[in-house]
Amino acid sequence: MRTDTIIMGGGLSGLACGIALAKRGQRVTIVASGQSTLLFNGGSMELLGNIDGQVITSPLDAISTLPHDHPYSKIGTSRISSLASEAQGLLADAGISMEGTATTNHWRITPMGVAKPAWLTLSENIRIDELDKLPAKRVALMCIRGFFDQPNGMLAHGLRQLGFDVQMVEFTTDDITALRRSPSEMRAASIAKHLMSNNALQRVADQINKLAADADMVLLPSVLGLTDESHFKALQDMVHKPLRLIATLSPAVAGSRMQSALRHYFQMLGGNYLMGDTVVGGNLEGDKLLTVTTAKLGDMPLRANNFVLATGSFVSRGLMANYERVYEPIFDLDVDADGDREQWTRFGIMDPQAYSRYGVATDSGLHCLKHGKPIGNLYAIGSVLSGHDAIKMGDGTGVSLLTALAVAQDILSGNK
Amino acid sequence: MVTSEVYKKEFDVIIIGGGATGAGTARDCALRGLSVLLVERFDYSTGATGRNHGLMHSGARYAVTDGESASECISENMTLRRIARHCVEETDGLFITLPEDDLQYQQTFVESCQRSGIRADIISPDEARHIEPAVNPDLIGAVRVPDASIDPFRLTIANLLDARLHGAETLNYHEVEGLIINQDRVQGVKLINKTNGEHVEVRGRVIVNAAGIWGQRIVQMAGAKISMFPARGALLIFGHRVNQMVINRCRKPANADILVPDDTVCVIGTTSDRIPIETVDDMRVTREEVDVLLKEGIKLAPSLATTRVIRAYAGVRPLVASDDDPSGRSISRGIVCLDHAKRDGIEGFITITGGKMMTYRLMAEIATNAVCAKLGNNVECVTALQPLPGSEEDAPSQSDTTKRYSFGQRAAIGRHGSLAARIEKDNDIDNALVCECEGVTVGEIKYAVHQLHVHNLVNLRRRTRLGMGTCQGKLCSCRAASLLGELNHDVKRAQDDLADFLDERWKGMRPVAWGDTLREAQLTAAIYQGLCGLDSVVNRQGKEDVQ
Numbered sequence: 024m025r026t027d028t029i030i031m032g033g034g035l036s037g038l039a040c041g042i043a044l045a046k047r048g049q050r051v052t053i054v055a056s057g058q059s060t061l062l063f064n065g066g067s068m069e070l071l072g073n074i075d076g077q078v079i080t081s082p083l084d085a086i087s088t089l090p091h092d093h094p095y096s097k098i099g100t101s102r103i104s105s106l107a108s109e110a111q112g113l114l115a116d117a118g119i120s121m122e123g124t125a126t127t128n129h130w131r132i133t134p135m136g137v138a139k140p141a142w143l144t145l146s147e148n149i150r151i152d153e154l155d156k157l158p159a160k161r162v163a164l165m166c167i168r169g170f171f172d173q174p175n176g177m178l179a180h181g182l183r184q185l186g187f188d189v190q191m192v193e194f195t196t197d198d199i200t201a202l203r204r205s206p207s208e209m210r211a212a213s214i215a216k217h218l219m220s221n222n223a224l225q226r227v228a229d230q231i232n233k234l235a236a237d238a239d240m241v242l243l244p245s246v247l248g249l250t251d252e253s254h255f256k257a258l259q260d261m262v263h264k265p266l267r268l269i270a271t272l273s274p275a276v277a278g279s280r281m282q283s284a285l286r287h288y289f290q291m292l293g294g295n296y297l298m299g300d301t302v303v304g305g306n307l308e309g310d311k312l313l314t315v316t317t318a319k320l321g322d323m324p325l326r327a328n329n330f331v332l333a334t335g336s337f338v339s340r341g342l343m344a345n346y347e348r349v350y351e352p353i354f355d356l357d358v359d360a361d362g363d364r365e366q367w368t369r370f371g372i373m374d375p376q377a378y379s380r381y382g383v384a385t386d387s388g389l390h391c392l393k394h395g396k397p398i399g400n401l402y403a404i405g406s407v408l409s410g411h412d413a414i415k416m417g418d419g420t421g422v423s424l425l426t427a428l429a430v431a432q433d434i435l436s437g438n439k
Numbered sequence: 440m441v442t443s444e445v446y447k448k449e450f451d452v453i454i455i456g457g458g459a460t461g462a463g464t465a466r467d468c469a470l471r472g473l474s475v476l477l478v479e480r481f482d483y484s485t486g487a488t489g490r491n492h493g494l495m496h497s498g499a500r501y502a503v504t505d506g507e508s509a510s511e512c513i514s515e516n517m518t519l520r521r522i523a524r525h526c527v528e529e530t531d532g533l534f535i536t537l538p539e540d541d542l543q544y545q546q547t548f549v550e551s552c553q554r555s556g557i558r559a560d561i562i563s564p565d566e567a568r569h570i571e572p573a574v575n576p577d578l579i580g581a582v583r584v585p586d587a588s589i590d591p592f593r594l595t596i597a598n599l600l601d602a603r604l605h606g607a608e609t610l611n612y613h614e615v616e617g618l619i620i621n622q623d624r625v626q627g628v629k630l631i632n633k634t635n636g637e638h639v640e641v642r643g644r645v646i647v648n649a650a651g652i653w654g655q656r657i658v659q660m661a662g663a664k665i666s667m668f669p670a671r672g673a674l675l676i677f678g679h680r681v682n683q684m685v686i687n688r689c690r691k692p693a694n695a696d697i698l699v700p701d702d703t704v705c706v707i708g709t710t711s712d713r714i715p716i717e718t719v720d721d722m723r724v725t726r727e728e729v730d731v732l733l734k735e736g737i738k739l740a741p742s743l744a745t746t747r748v749i750r751a752y753a754g755v756r757p758l759v760a761s762d763d764d765p766s767g768r769s770i771s772r773g774i775v776c777l778d779h780a781k782r783d784g785i786e787g788f789i790t791i792t793g794g795k796m797m798t799y800r801l802m803a804e805i806a807t808n809a810v811c812a813k814l815g816n817n818v819e820c821v822t823a824l825q826p827l828p829g830s831e832e833d834a835p836s837q838s839d840t841t842k843r844y845s846f847g848q849r850a851a852i853g854r855h856g857s858l859a860a861r862i863e864k865d866n867d868i869d870n871a872l873v874c875e876c877e878g879v880t881v882g883e884i885k886y887a888v889h890q891l892h893v894h895n896l897v898n899l900r901r902r903t904r905l906g907m908g909t910c911q912g913k914l915c916s917c918r919a920a921s922l923l924g925e926l927n928h929d930v931k932r933a934q935d936d937l938a939d940f941l942d943e944r945w946k947g948m949r950p951v952a953w954g955d956t957l958r959e960a961q962l963t964a965a966i967y968q969g970l971c972g973l974d975s976v977v978n979r980q981g982k983e984d985v986q
Contacts, residue, residue: 062890063962063965064970065970133971133972134970135934135971135972135973137971137972137973137975139972139975169867169868170917171871171872171873171918171921171922172914173918174918174921174924175925176924176925176930177919177920177924177930177933179930180930180934181976200867203867203868203871204867272917272966272970272971273914273970275970296663335959337957337958338958338961338965340958343952343954344952344953344954344957345952345954346729346730346733346953347952364726364953365726367957368949368951370946371942371945372942372945372964373936373938373942373974373977374942376960376964378952378957378961379961379964400717413969414964414965414968414969415968
């Protein structure tokens, strides 16, 4: 079978790139280990939230001031705006309806009640456009009895700091209580699985209607919608007040849903998703990658015209470190990282950590480098790229989406 | 008794230091009917007590070089198996000879052990490989000895609990700023309550200095002098339990030659370096220490080369200069109990130091004897006979398969012995797991907060092992912080506490931040900073490390 592009990594960037290529008729194979950091996403995308500790309100303007080694600078700041709208459209086509614009950040509310700048947020999640114009004054914060992945006290405190008048409402239903019999079952995903039945939803709605009658808005931990937004909509129809979800600690339901929605869309477009496999090596000849080998297919190398490295950062094992060095484990590509182990980290946990900016080295077209020379048909996208700190800059999901779409465009236009 | 009442009381004895020795002395004094106050500047077992291998020496390690310490060790070893069995795991230990070592030493070693009353059986390399599959297969000799693994946090808390059950008062986060001295008699302590900054004075008839390496400063406060030699040792914790028995090198004691299985993990150590007394509070582990520990550790158990290192830490042993050596160069290895009345003409003041975590009970007995002599108390010491709370005869056993325990209950019995019965478990919320790595339930957290002097997450970790497993508190710390916030009705403090806890975990991870430990660190940052935004509500600039 002819494959146009093989993508290594099936998380946000790999899937976005695969979808963009498959939509234009390419035959694409994604090799996915099955773990994606999207599972830790509470339902928002970030383009750029902070520079040097300063909150960014207009990300497009700020992007033009970024240093040249930032992935956005490599894409070219003139392309950012159109790529951002393309990304939003792609998500919507996959069934992920998100709101927000690239010109002005809004605020997402974190599981601890902190407002953080965001680009896109799931429609059912609470979102604040301007801090002095809250979407509601009196909110009922629904706290599921025995559910510890929503730190209720901190969340309520954070919401009050933002100006909400918060009423904390503890509730449960017989069937949620039954879930708790197993001491480790009270996690967001297991509740969400349970709340896929309309009867179970109705019992939750009855509790909300009974206990939150005074509120202008009801906030429920994000324990709904493992597959799509239909359960949220069903519950909203049953509840008499406006209902919004609020992100929980990970693994988060919203993240799992976005991951599976993107994957299904990719497969619907004819994409080939090799689940639970990883690329372990490849055959490089000169400045060209000819084939790659996977752990499961062993002696059956996969051939393609173009290859995309979307294997993520250390968390996803796209980058690795032993006590001597930081390296890229598949091809031993050039990395931008300090050689001396003591430089990798900083003393305080909240300090910006040097390792956060490490990644594979690329040229201005996001081609990977080996021994200083670009490999013409091997691109890197997403968190495996160097030159940005997703934790401190709030640009992780944005870099994933935009580099994915930029590389897809370049591949389609025939290697820039 | 509420703290303000404690301040007003005059005690028979005030003990300075909440390590194993201080806690053991508090228990012994209380059991002999004295009124007791123990004060500790940080949390209990923050000093050398909580910063060692967790090894219950058989004494074999000291047999060749220090027969007296070896005899003390084996005697205390047998005692602790009886009185502290919920803190002890009877693993036994091996002393292995590697091709690069001198096999002749084995004979000297075994004879020395026998002289000190330590059982030491030579076994074949084959048998050693069979009973301890993790051992370096290249070994050329092995001796089996009654080493064991002990949880020093649990041991210290059990002593404090028993002291309290017998009327003692204990205050953590109370630092001694000075002594109340009247003519040549110490009559009490000047304290600062570190949780609110309040300065108070408490009076006592005898003051016991059990402050470990920090005891040198306490002696100075009394106007006397003692020369201590801080001996720093660094250790590494591996992410799972590679070995089932303690593995030692059969040679003269050197760097990184003991590997101890502790609960779900194992610990290699130690390095040994004399450091200046001014640096004893700097517990950062250096790159060189990590390199030595790894290089030597792999020789004991080769699979350590591919096992994740989850943490590095260091402790300082208080070695004391012999009083009979005017040059101050000769070090006393054993237990040192100084009656400052005889030594320096200062009445009402005793220093107990030197020794080992392992011999804490004997040290406590010696110190308590000295206290009793001053107070004219003739009650006999019973600490070697009476089991600690949690280790009574009828205590439930973690390995009792006739009972149906949940994972959390079984883990709690392992940690608290018979006291696990006090943990609420009747409703499903109390039974819910907060820390999945170590099986810590809501009920156990409530028990720790209400009964075990838990003020923050770091205290909670020391009482329950919460956050000590492979994930180093990645998910459980937020759940636990939130629960503490509810129990203490203080949300803001809970957030600061969470940041302190994560930072404390990070300090131990940083020296070994590569491989999966670096992955965990990045994931923790993604959750607490990226997802939750904790860094934007907590300011850690210029903050001291939490202890």
